[in-house]
Amino acid sequence: MRSHSIKRKTAQTILQAFDFAKHIDRPLNQSVTIRMTGIPVEAGRETFEDIRTRCYVWLKRKQKMTQGQAEAPYYTYAFENPDHADLHLHWVVHVPERYQAEFRRKLKRWVAKAFGRQPEQDEVHVRDVNPYEDKTLAKYILKGTDELYHNHFNLQKFATPGEDQGLVIGRRAGASHALNREARRSAGFIARQHRNEWKTREWAKNYRRPSYPKRSRHPVRNPISPRQPEQQPGQI
Secondary structure, X not given: OEEOOEOHHHHHHHHHHHHHHHHOOOOOOXXXXXXXXXXXXXXXXXXXXXXXXXXXXXXXXXXXXXXXOOOOOOEEEEEEOOOOXXXXXXXXXXXXXXXXXXXXXXXXXXXXXXXXXXXXXXXXXXXXXXXXXXXXXXXXXOOOEOHHHOOXXXXXXXXXXXXXXXXXXXOOEEEXXXXXXXXXXXXXXXXHHHOOHHHHXXXXXXXXXXXXXXXXXXOOOOOOOOOOOOOOOOOO
């Protein structure tokens, strides 16, 4: 399967996956970007699956040791090929807080095994995700969505009209089974009704709530000074 853009249904799945992950108290809290320098386009998907499998095996083992059973993986991903040379992978994953430091240490090791070499410093980036701001991240990784739907998903700040994000071979973007449409439907999740319920949860208090300028209740006055009455002849 070859593509130059993300389809509408896939974009919607990813946006709602971010919401659903928070709803089930599994926020996508680690954002990973991997530049696959020298990896053939047709091998990008296989390389990601190698990294993801190593991560899941590690996480499953940690969870069984500490809580007796492992959970399904929670993540979204999107490939892009903006310079038509090296694939970029955006992978946003839920990692329990107690394991995040170890996850970051092991990530480059997993990438090295998948690449067959040590990655350069600028090839792997990972950062924390604030759930209050994760939809901005989601829209950024969806900038490769079909241009017909840029307005529908409010991607205008991130996507450039007339430009795609390059050729990708294999599935271009998606979400894990635990966050896909079937999982959301089974849980009775309706985004417009449930997407903000997580804000009352105890774990949400650990994150900074962004401050936005308050909207005035009064109409905004013209900032230009009102025109002064013209002086009559003879007036000083």
